[in-house]
Each structure stands twice: as structure tokens, then as C-alpha cells.
Amino acid sequence: MPSEHEILAMERQALERWCxxxxxGFLEISAPDVVYVDPxxxxxxxxxxxxKSYYENFxxxxxxxxxxxxIDPKVQEWSDTAILTFVFTYHGGRDDGKRWNCVxxxxxxxxxxxxxxxxxxxxxxTLAS
Amino acid sequence: MPSEHEILAMERQALERWCxxxxxGFLEISAPDVVYVDPxxxxxxxxxxxxKSYYENFxxxxxxxxxxxxIDPKVQEWSDTAILTFVFTYHGGRDDGKRWNCVxxxxxxxxxxxxxxxxxxxxxxTLAS
Numbered sequence: 595m596p597s598e599h600e601i602l603a604m605e606r607q608a609l610e611r612w613c614x615x616x617x618x619g620f621l622e623i624s625a626p627d628v629v630y631v632d633p634x635x636x637x638x639x640x641x642x643x644x645x646k647s648y649y650e651n652f653x654x655x656x657x658x659x660x661x662x663x664x665i666d667p668k669v670q671e672w673s674d675t676a677i678l679t680f681v682f683t684y685h686g687g688r689d690d691g692k693r694w695n696c697v698x699x700x701x702x703x704x705x706x707x708x709x710x711x712x713x714x715x716x717x718x719x720t721l722a723s
Numbered sequence: 724m725p726s727e728h729e730i731l732a733m734e735r736q737a738l739e740r741w742c743x744x745x746x747x748g749f750l751e752i753s754a755p756d757v758v759y760v761d762p763x764x765x766x767x768x769x770x771x772x773x774x775k776s777y778y779e780n781f782x783x784x785x786x787x788x789x790x791x792x793x794i795d796p797k798v799q800e801w802s803d804t805a806i807l808t809f810v811f812t813y814h815g816g817r818d819d820g821k822r823w824n825c826v827x828x829x830x831x832x833x834x835x836x837x838x839x840x841x842x843x844x845x846x847x848x849t850l851a852s
Contacts, residue, residue, distance in 0.1 A: 637795075638797065638808055668767065670758060670839060673803050673804065674801070674804075675801075675803075675830075679840070695762070695767075697826070699806060711808070711826065713824065713826045715845070716762060716844070718765055
């Protein structure tokens with residue numbers, strides 16, 4: 595079995611911390627000039643300080659979720675770029691079973707892979723529910 | 724005034740064709756191994772042939788739209804990668820004024836910039852309406 599791509603392992607670790615109420619996992623692997631898009635933030639977030647302020651809203655956990663699913667991940671990689679696409683779902687809590695599309699664009703830097711772009715969106719199964 | 728980034732000009736041209744009912748504009752600038760995510764397709768689309776089949780559903784126009792807005796674009800570029808993030812809205816038709824988040828990841832190839840990843844999602848203003 596091929597080993598898991600490094601960015602997928604990084605994403606899992608950050609999500610594990612996220613679901614325990616610790617947004618620092620994502621902040622530690624995000625680039626200074628990261629760009630972030632989701633359906634709730636009124637505007638695109640440009641840069642690490644903006645993302646940090648936003649993520650602080652999620653410290654302590656998300657609606658009682660106890661875990662998550664990272665479904666059907668795909669990695670595209672070229673040069674020093676890797677894109678991770680997956681479906682995310684919370685286990686437990688108010689959002690149990692709702693599905694999200696998540697895309698992360700990573701850049702390989704001297705310090706390791708860093709997230710340059712995050713785009714979360716609500717997936718069909720959730721829109722229809 | 725700085726000139727517009729090449730991928731932004733390409734995106735505008737593809738959107739102009741899209742809004743006239745011609746999805747080929749996007750197909751012509753998408754890579755063979757493009758990945759596509761939106762809130763309506765039940766699954767992620769992997770590869771140009773899958774995207775072509777999907778885009779054929781939009782031939783002839785989208786709900787009577789007569790034009791579009793490409794709002795607040797941002798380009799991140801490094802090596803042979805460029806990410807375009809913007810808010811999209813239709814003018815006219817049934818979806819007039821609804822807002823979308825759109826992110827396109829382009830890769831520079833010997834043939835020019837090509838879309839490696841497209842992610843459309845419904846933006847807050849539309850979710851709330």
C-alpha cells in the first residue's frame with residue numbers, strides 16, 4: 595500500500611486538533627500570505643493575522659463534534675505545489691453528518707509544506723438536507 | 724495602473740463565453756488532469772472528460788443570465804502556480820445577484836496557463852437570502 599502523502603497526514607493532524615477545539619494546528623502550517631474562503635466569513639481572509647483572528651472564534655470546539663471523517667482525499671502535485679481535495683464531515687454534535695467540500699493548496703517551502711489557500715464550502719448532501 | 728494578470732484575463736474571457744452559453748472557453752484552458760468541485764455535482768469530477776460531460780449541461784446558458792460580475796479578484800503566484808480567488812455573480816436571469824466564491828488554481832505549462840483545479844461554492848450573501 596502506498597504511504598499517505600505528507601500533506602494528507604498534516605491535514606489529518608490539524609483536523610484532529612481542530613476537532614478538539616485547538617485551531618493552532620492549522621495556523622502552524624499556514625503561510626504568512628495564506629488566503630482563506632468559506633461560506634460564513636463575509637469576505638475572503640487575506641493573510642495569517644486575519645486567519646488567526648477568525649480561527650479564534652472556533653477555539654474550544656465546533657458545535658459539540660467529537661470527531662470527523664476525511665472522505666475520498668485526492669492529491670495533485672507538481673513542482674512545489676500540492677492540492678488536497680476531500681469531503682469533510684463532523685461526527686457527533688449539532689453538525690453530525692453534514693458534508694463539506696474542502697480544498698487546500700500547499701506550497702513546499704524550506705520549512706516544509708505550508709497552506710497557501712483554504713476553501714471550505716457546503717456540499718450538495720448538506721444543501722439538500 | 725498595473726496590467727491585469729494573465730490568468731485573470733483568461734478567466735474573464737472564459738466567463739464571457741460561459742454566460743453566452745458556451746462552456747468550451749473553460750474546457751480549452753483546463754488541464755487533462757483538472758479536478759472540479761461545486762455544490763451541485765454529487766461528486767468531485769476528476770479529469771477533463773468528466774468535466775466536459777458535466778459542462779455540457781450548461782450549454783446554452785444559465786437561467787437566463789445576461790452577464791456577470793467578477794468581484795474583488797486576488798492572484799497568488801509562485802513558481803509555475805497561480806491561484807485566482809474571486810466572487811462571482813450573475814447579472815439578469817433567475818440567479819441575478821446571487822454570489823459565488825470561485826477559486827481557480829492554474830499551472831503554467833508549455834502551452835500556457837491551464838486550470839488544474841476549480842472550486843465553486845455558494846457565498847454567504849446567497850446562503851442568507
